[in-house]
Amino acid sequence: MVDIDEWLAEAVGSYIVYAPPLSGTTSFVDEVGSKRDGETLLVGATRGLDRTPRSALESVSSFVDCTPTESERTASVGSPGDLTGVSMPVSEFLRAADEPVLAVDSVSTLLYYAEEATVFRFLSVLTAHIGRSDGLGLFVMTPSAHDEQTVHTFEQAFDGRIDLESDRVRVQAPDDSEAPEGWCSR
Template sequence: MSQDAQRRYQFEGVPIEPVQPGTNLLVAGPPFAGTKAVALRMLAAGELADEGLVLVAADDTAEAILEDYTGVGGTFNRGRMAVIECAAPSANNDDENVRTVRSPSDLTGIGIEFSSLYEGLYTEGVERVRIGLFSISTLLMYAEELQPVYRFLHTITGRVRSAEGLSTCVIDPTAQDEQTISSVEQTFDGRVDVRQTDDGGDQLRVRGLPDQPDGWQPF
């Protein structure tokens, strides 16, 4: 296997072909379709010893998002993981790799904590960082306008590209208008749509990335 192939992010158990380092993925779908679980599974797949993980939990506590992450098979060492929670802080949490901001509306605070945690992982010898954002829809709900959220996403995705990391950022397309979705999508390299079929099955499709399966795929 070539060095380039080895460095690609691979998603075992998810019908998505490996992607290049520096890829940002918008994972779009309603909550009942398991969209959050898909994004977490992609972050958990193929974890390497030199990688770290930063999760932004705009919808939940750090404790809850970490439980969801381990629930899909995530095994990152806690020393290489960091969480920013934007809701009520987890009870009795004195983990230095968990930071709390006052509200999902505090994009400046989230950005400051993100930079601090991100750079801290690199200081500890982590070479590549995976990023998960749960969810963009919550940030948009708390924001008075789109532009601050767009700038925030542009900063996050730009850092992922420059450091050859990976991001999966969740959005509920039923909660936003098409113009907002289109604007948000511009900051990402590809989009993964998730849906549940009438018979209860789960499907996804990938758009915007090369060498991916065509159409909806069961998983």
């Protein structure tokens, strides 16, 4: 078993990241990206690039903004409900990148704008892409914003789960014997 930093640097697969609001999910994505060799793409469904602190994006090489914005390193989609629009730059990124990190912040926002079954299929396609590319997927969800059945249903689409709080993190990866056990400091 390795410590959390070592595990995050080498982990592959797709993980649902359970995090309460204001727990530093964008900073966590940046921390993970800075530990890895591959490129990082952040899908910002909750807030756009203009409202995301630059210090939280240092290792993020690409950004899909679900609010209308356009820049050199940003693909823009008019709404978080436009999952086809989101999937195009994400698929292109995953095909081109070696050992990519894909982060979606947040699944909860996608569920607000699109039907549950549609979001589930969308995430299933993304997790399959990540699996083929030996990448790492981090999909943020606020469990308290959903009923228990929805949370349980979506958890099944992933290889494991990461619980994130402002000062600590816990990994639950049943098929990964190297995953750290218990809560670790961030």
